[in-house]
Amino acid sequence: MPAEIWVNNRVRSTPFTDRVEAAGVQAYSVYNHMLIPLSFRGLVDDYRHLKQHVQLWDVSVQRQVEVRGPDAAWLVQYMTPRDISAATVGRCLYTPLVDAAGGVVNDPVVLKLAEDRFWISVGDSDVVLWADGLATGLGLDVEVFEPDVSPLAVQGPKSEDLVARVFGEGVRDVKFFRFAEFDFQGRSLRVARTGWSKQGGFEIYLDDSSLGGALWDALWDAGEDLDVGAGCPNLIERIEGGLLSYGGDMSRANNPFECGFDAFIHLDRQIEFLARPALEAIAEEGPERRIMGLRIEADDLPFCPRGWPVVADGVRVGEVSSVAMSPDLGCGVAMGMMERSHWDAGTIVLVETPDSAHTASVCTVPFV
Amino acid sequence: MPAEIWVNNRVRSTPFTDRVEAAGVQAYSVYNHMLIPLSFRGLVDDYRHLKQHVQLWDVSVQRQVEVRGPDAAWLVQYMTPRDISAATVGRCLYTPLVDAAGGVVNDPVVLKLAEDRFWISVGDSDVVLWADGLATGLGLDVEVFEPDVSPLAVQGPKSEDLVARVFGEGVRDVKFFRFAEFDFQGRSLRVARTGWSKQGGFEIYLDDSSLGGALWDALWDAGEDLDVGAGCPNLIERIEGGLLSYGGDMSRANNPFECGFDAFIHLDRQIEFLARPALEAIAEEGPERRIMGLRIEADDLPFCPRGWPVVADGVRVGEVSSVAMSPDLGCGVAMGMMERSHWDAGTIVLVETPDSAHTASVCTVPFV
Numbered sequence: 001m002p003a004e005i006w007v008n009n010r011v012r013s014t015p016f017t018d019r020v021e022a023a024g025v026q027a028y029s030v031y032n033h034m035l036i037p038l039s040f041r042g043l044v045d046d047y048r049h050l051k052q053h054v055q056l057w058d059v060s061v062q063r064q065v066e067v068r069g070p071d072a073a074w075l076v077q078y079m080t081p082r083d084i085s086a087a088t089v090g091r092c093l094y095t096p097l098v099d100a101a102g103g104v105v106n107d108p109v110v111l112k113l114a115e116d117r118f119w120i121s122v123g124d125s126d127v128v129l130w131a132d133g134l135a136t137g138l139g140l141d142v143e144v145f146e147p148d149v150s151p152l153a154v155q156g157p158k159s160e161d162l163v164a165r166v167f168g169e170g171v172r173d174v175k176f177f178r179f180a181e182f183d184f185q186g187r188s189l190r191v192a193r194t195g196w197s198k199q200g201g202f203e204i205y206l207d208d209s210s211l212g213g214a215l216w217d218a219l220w221d222a223g224e225d226l227d228v229g230a231g232c233p234n235l236i237e238r239i240e241g242g243l244l245s246y247g248g249d250m251s252r253a254n255n256p257f258e259c260g261f262d263a264f265i266h267l268d269r270q271i272e273f274l275a276r277p278a279l280e281a282i283a284e285e286g287p288e289r290r291i292m293g294l295r296i297e298a299d300d301l302p303f304c305p306r307g308w309p310v311v312a313d314g315v316r317v318g319e320v321s322s323v324a325m326s327p328d329l330g331c332g333v334a335m336g337m338m339e340r341s342h343w344d345a346g347t348i349v350l351v352e353t354p355d356s357a358h359t360a361s362v363c364t365v366p367f368v
Numbered sequence: 369m370p371a372e373i374w375v376n377n378r379v380r381s382t383p384f385t386d387r388v389e390a391a392g393v394q395a396y397s398v399y400n401h402m403l404i405p406l407s408f409r410g411l412v413d414d415y416r417h418l419k420q421h422v423q424l425w426d427v428s429v430q431r432q433v434e435v436r437g438p439d440a441a442w443l444v445q446y447m448t449p450r451d452i453s454a455a456t457v458g459r460c461l462y463t464p465l466v467d468a469a470g471g472v473v474n475d476p477v478v479l480k481l482a483e484d485r486f487w488i489s490v491g492d493s494d495v496v497l498w499a500d501g502l503a504t505g506l507g508l509d510v511e512v513f514e515p516d517v518s519p520l521a522v523q524g525p526k527s528e529d530l531v532a533r534v535f536g537e538g539v540r541d542v543k544f545f546r547f548a549e550f551d552f553q554g555r556s557l558r559v560a561r562t563g564w565s566k567q568g569g570f571e572i573y574l575d576d577s578s579l580g581g582a583l584w585d586a587l588w589d590a591g592e593d594l595d596v597g598a599g600c601p602n603l604i605e606r607i608e609g610g611l612l613s614y615g616g617d618m619s620r621a622n623n624p625f626e627c628g629f630d631a632f633i634h635l636d637r638q639i640e641f642l643a644r645p646a647l648e649a650i651a652e653e654g655p656e657r658r659i660m661g662l663r664i665e666a667d668d669l670p671f672c673p674r675g676w677p678v679v680a681d682g683v684r685v686g687e688v689s690s691v692a693m694s695p696d697l698g699c700g701v702a703m704g705m706m707e708r709s710h711w712d713a714g715t716i717v718l719v720e721t722p723d724s725a726h727t728a729s730v731c732t733v734p735f736v
Binding site for chain 2: 007008010011013027028029030031038039100126129130131133134136235245248274304305307321322
């Protein structure tokens with residue numbers, strides 16, 4: 001795209017924006033009304049660096065929706081078909097939120113802070129309005145609001161070493177999809193072993209914007225010999241890892257079966273959730289389409305801002321939603337919604353780019 | 369800002385994006401998960417052209433939230449303190465939406481399509497999630513969804529002539545903030561005399577994306593001798609006109625009195641709305657701050673992406689949220705939230721930019 005983005009104060013900066021700009025950000029997008037960096041060295045160089053070293057990611061756009069009060073646990077459960085009733089404090093739970101019609105409202109990670117207090121770390125939609133609308137309409141005894149919390153992700157194979165240098169050796173004991181509290185300059189911060197890459201790492205939930213520069217600098221200064229760099233969610237790496245982008249790969253037009261969320265749909269459990277009738281009806285017939293991976297035979301592929309058709313025997317059988325060339329796999333990697341007739345792994349199809357058509361084979365994700 | 373925006377299919381294109389790019393868009397932002405053009409010839413040249421000629425604006429980002437069904441009128445009224453009970457079909461109503469705590473959720477224009485059917489033409493937040501959450505929680509008999517509707521604005525002093533050439537002379541009879549249906553290539557489209565400028569004009573509610581190119585081209589081809597051009601909401605002109613930007617000038621942190629929406633707060637009417645208790649409490653004390661205009665003495669001002677402090681006698685008394693140099697007024701024009709002590713028109717204050725400080729006087733809006 002040739003056009004620049006202009007930032008005004010409708011599009012919010014983050015506690016880390018100064019540092020991101022000093023580090024040479026090349027491209028932004030806007031996500032939850034806020035800036036998100038998309039590139040520092042270019043997609044491919046960012047990808048190689050992420051897989052070898054350690055990166056700081058300004059993912060403040062993962063806004064938190066805090067749900068707190070006597071009915072908090074009931075409301076969070078009501079919004080998702082995943083049974084979270086037995087989750088303990090300190091857990092991070094990938095939790096698709098689903099509306100009454102069975103549409104996916106968001107696919108956040110939920111942090112259980114206390115029995116009556118949760119942070120919903122959201123993808124790109126105003127979950128705070130939906131949760132507050134439900135709570136208001138149902139007359140629940142709960143507060144729903146967006147606190148001053150901005151996650152900073154530390155991702156890459158050297159991330160544990162880096163985070164341990166700043167937060168202490170205790171972070172090595174934090175298990176996957178758990179968080180614990182650690183001291184930073186006299187303030188206790190929640191540090192989770194999570195992140196939107198498959199290279200390992202942590203997300204630090206900074207709940208005091210005034211410390212943004214200090215937190216970034218502490219990690220940066222401690223990581224010089226680890227080749228620490230500024231980074232961001234990487235299109236190539238996240239497709240290889242099968243990580244879905246809400247609003248890109250799926251939306252409210254999709255049900256959670258189509259998104260492959262079967263493991264998080266607990267129709268057989270004794271829990272109360274809004275989408276139950278809709279999902280029971282869909283489960284009976286089974287979904288018509290499903291997000292799958294696609295390995296595309298190509299030496300080069302254009303940028304894909306609007307989806308590409310997938311065809312077989314001249315008939316449209318799916319649509320690519322995310323695609324990139326994978327340097328490590330030597331082919332195009334894509335994700336897209338495939339019709340039932342053509343969703344089996346190994347099925348050969350044709351992906352139509354604006355300029356040409358490429359043979360592709362359907363596959364499961366992650367690719368690697 | 370030096371950084372580019374990259375577009376992926378999380379950020380939606382519009383039915384007019386091809387034409388916008390062919391017309392030489394220079395900058396975008398993202399608004400309601402969708403592209404919005406911000407400049408074609410540069411801010412000042414766009415401003416001059418808008419005030420003299422006629423422009424086509426891709427404002428598809430003004431997404432519609434359709435509310436339809438037996439409880440539709442009740443729900444729309446419940447979301448706003450403005451009494452819309454007597455509104456007739458064909459009206460467009462500027463309608464602040466306010467939550468239970470008195471926070472402004474959005475400031476849309478509501479179109480009354482039928483007694484039981486409304487389009488809420490929203491600013492930058494997911495009102496569809498708010499309205500659907502409320503409807504679900506309250507158990508209302510209503511459908512809430514985002515239809516395939518993309519407004520195209522025609523703005524500028526020659527807009528009536530241009531729209532009449534394409535839609536017929538009947539559009540001249542459409543009154544301010546009313547809409548009517550007109551034929552376009554065999555399809556009936558709603559055309560409203562509205563738009564986010566003070567130069568006069570229309571908004572065409574295209575409800576068939578496949579006609580985007582045809583609609584743009586028809587207006588473009590008919591307007592050659594009127595010097596029709598591509599345009600977009602213009603920062604300078606909309607500040608001069610006192611038009612607020614949701615998320616920029618105000619947010620859920622503000623109540624509607626602070627936003628100057630007093631004319632739309634009908635506490636004395638016998639209507640039922642969610643924010644009544646909160647607004648009655650605020651009305652008793654009166655607001656602490658209020659959005660006002662500021663005329664700034666300056667020959668040049670930098671770009672203001674994050675707000676500037678307004679001070680008097682060394683004390684912070686307000687914050688500028690939107691600012692630009694006005695070529696026609698020969699000064700800086702700004703809007704910002706001013707504390708009660710300093711909100712009277714004529715008050716002299718100091719606006720602190722990152723590099724300097726400028727004398728400014730508080731004023732009412734619009735400026736012109």
